[in-house]
Amino acid sequence: MVLATNADARPAQMNTVESPLVPGGVTSSLGDSGSHSGSSSDHSSFTETRAKSADASNRNVVTSSSAIDADPRSSSSSKRHLSSEDPVRRPRQRLRPRKSTFTVRKEEKELLAKEMEVLEARLRYLREHAGAAGAAGSPLEVQKDNNDRLRNTIRSQQISMATTQSAVSGFLHHDQTNPLYSFIHLGRDPFERRQTLLDMKDMKLQNAYEYLMARSRYIDPLKPHVSIERYEDTLGHPCCARFDVDQFFGVTSVKQVYDVLLQYMMNIEITVTEKLDQLTVREDCNYVENNIANYRLLSIQNGLHVESNGAFFAKFYQSHEHESGSACGVVAIDNVDEDALHPYQPSERVRKDLRLAIMLIPCMRKKRDREDGEELVVSMFRGKFLKLHQDAESRNSVSAKEMFTDWGDVMVNAIHEALHLPFVSR
Known part of the structure; x- marks a missing residue:
């Protein structure tokens, strides 16, 4: 128990x-x-x-x-x-059902899409108001991209300019005329010859002025310039096209340079013989007026006789209508194509065709020895077209380069010498 x-x-x-x-x-x-x-x-x-x-x-x-x-x-x-005081167990708290991976990623994708829309709207706003225009990266990278685009644009323009120059050169090869050309025929009668030259004076001077103005439109008149094109025409004749810009400093007026230029033209054979060591003579010279003449020159170079027959025109404008009332001097020389009184002799002489335009205009520049004040500079523009009618024998004996010895450089130096200006070397 x-x-x-x-x-x-x-x-x-x-x-x-x-x-x-x-x-x-x-x-x-x-x-x-x-x-x-x-x-x-x-x-x-x-x-x-x-x-x-x-x-x-x-x-x-x-x-x-x-x-x-x-x-x-x-x-x-x-x-x-x-414990004995709480005999009934409490039920466990239920957990939320877990989302599948597909559902989670779908929700994330929707959130990212909304965020992308907001960013794109912000980007459009910045482009419109800040001129971003799609630029990305740092400011240095943006500037580099802009420089590259600008460089490519400039290069494209230069290529276009080279194409234009090629077209001009090709035109010179195939064209038998030039902007200064007009057919000149002089008969036997002295009065008729005189009247022919008088009738074409204004036209020749106008053509010379218009050509030089167009040719020098984008060229600085205060800086020297030379451009030369040498080629052969369709008949095999050596040709040369040249354009020059020269300046005369320390002069008092355009008329001063113009008078010295006319003096050189009237005595060109003497200066050429002295400076170039080429015997040159004036076979004939008929003056219609002080500024109109017909001349014939004969030069001997390396035993070869070269003749030229030209018409000379000149005029000084105290107030040129196209030069804002400023003074202007114009000279035009054209080749005589047919001369009944003095015909060409191709079997004995080489014919030299020269067409020349000269223009003198005043320009002002700041004095170099002072900060204030200006000084007068006379700029001379020259356009020349030269052709040699050579046969095969004369081309073999004398090169075209020797025949194209430019008398224009001799003229410029002669003007400097006459005006007591420093010698110019080209």
């Missing part, structure tokens, strides 16, 4: 633990074992079984309590679930 009493006491203390070995109903019914009827052997065996079950349950409770106390992560709520 002592064992039974002790066994009854232990289950009463552990009544709160739900043991899988000893149900709660059995514990309640066995609490009144003192009044239950049965044999002593059955009662003794049943008592031992209850004692063993109680000991096992007690050990399980102690182990569970020790594990809970040893785990620092155990919360007070876990302890309350094990």
Whole structure:
């Protein structure tokens, strides 16, 4: 009976633990074992079984309590679930369902698309208000790109200009005329010859002026300039087209230079013989007026006789209508194509056709020795077209380069010398 009493006491203390070995109903019914009827052997065996079950349950409770106390992560709520005062367990909180990867990426894509629209709108705004025009990168890279585009544009223009120059050169090769050309025929009658020259004076001077103005439109009149084109025409005759710009400093007026120029023209054979060591004589010269004449020159170079027959026209304008009322001097020389009184002799002489236009205009520049004040500079523009009617024999004996010795350089130096100006070397 002592064992039974002790066994009854232990289950009463552990009544709160739900043991899988000893149900709660059995514990309640066995609490009144003192009044239950049965044999002593059955009662003794049943008592031992209850004692063993109680000991096992007690050990399980102690182990569970020790594990809970040893785990620092155990919360007070876990302890309350094990107490005798809260026999009903609380339900676990449900977690939100997890989104699939496809759904997450779809949402991210939508957000990025909206952000891209905002950035594109911002970029359009910057282009319109800041002139970005699609430029990207640092300011240095933008400037570099602009420089590259500008350089390519300039190069394209230069290529176009070279193409134009090629077209002009090709035109010179195939064209038998030039802007200064007009057919001149002089008869035998002196009065007729005089009248022919008088009738064409204004036209020749106007043609010379218009050509030089067009040829020098984009050229600085205060800087020297020389351009030369040498070629052969369709008949194989050596030709030369030349344009020059020269300046005379330290002069007092355009008329001063113009008078010296006319003096040189009237004595050209003397100057050429002295300066170029080429024997040159004036076979004939008929003056219609002081500024109109017909002349014939013969030069001997390397044993070859070269003749030229030209008409000379000149005029000084005190106030030229196209020069804003400024003074202007114009000289025009054209070749006589047919002369009944003095025909060409191609078997004995090489015919030299010269067409020349000269214009003198005043220009002003700042004095170099002072910061204030200006000085007069007379600029001279010269356009020349030269052709040699050479046969095969004369071309083999004398080169065209030697025949094209420019008398214009001799003229410029002669004017400087007459005006006591510094010598000019070209």
